[in-house]
Amino acid sequence: MEEILQLLQDDGRISIEDMAAMTKKTSEEVKAIMKKLENDGTIVKYAAIVNTDKLLNNENRVRAIIEVQVTPEREHGFDAIAERIYRFPEVKSLTLMSGGYDLQIIIEGKSLQEVAFFVARKVSTIEGVKSTKTHFVLKTYKENDIVLVDQKRDRREGVTA
Numbered sequence: 001m002e003e004i005l006q007l008l009q010d011d012g013r014i015s016i017e018d019m020a021a022m023t024k025k026t027s028e029e030v031k032a033i034m035k036k037l038e039n040d041g042t043i044v045k046y047a048a049i050v051n052t053d054k055l056l057n058n059e060n061r062v063r064a065i066i067e068v069q070v071t072p073e074r075e076h077g078f079d080a081i082a083e084r085i086y087r088f089p090e091v092k093s094l095t096l097m098s099g100g101y102d103l104q105i106i107i108e109g110k111s112l113q114e115v116a117f118f119v120a121r122k123v124s125t126i127e128g129v130k131s132t133k134t135h136f137v138l139k140t141y142k143e144n145d146i147v148l149v150d151q152k153r154d155r156r157e158g159v160t161a
Contacts, residue, residue, distance in 0.1 A: 004033050005042070009145075012046050051148045053140070063108050063137040064115045067101035068123060069130040078102060081128050090118050101133070112136070 003023045007014055016034075020027045037043040052061060073080045078096055085105060086094045093106040105123070109115040119132050141149050 068103040
């Protein structure tokens with residue numbers, strides 16, 4: 001199972017036949033394993049990793065990381081507040097954290113003002129939210145194990161003494 005997951009994480013477009021050959025399983029075995037992983041929620045979605053810096057309309061996109069301190073709810077802990085937050089369509093990722101803050105939200109908006117509105121009118125008004133701190137993403141160098149910047153190599157030869 002782990003072998004198949006690793007192959008899919010490395011290349012989501014790999015064929016069943018190639019996975020079968022690489023794992024020394026039959027195509028039917030690979031299909032059955034994948035079906036089980038999909039059914040039990042281990043594989044949630046197949047998606048492409050997109051370098052958004054290469055998109056033509058990238059100027060109309062702002063990405064932000066928001067640190068949120070909350071007071072956990074009795075009997076529900078962080079889960080009830082987290083559910084209210086992850087239901088907003090702007091939220092791309094929501095993580096419970098250890099350390100100086102409790103929740104980390106990654107959102108995308110069309111402008112700085114839209115992100116500010118989201119924080120001020122949506123997140124900050126949720127009961128139990130004590131404070132927020134917003135960081136705007138300026139450039140992404142690596143995401144999901146993929147380097148997104150052009151790697152320029154110094155082609156000069158080293159000097160030895």
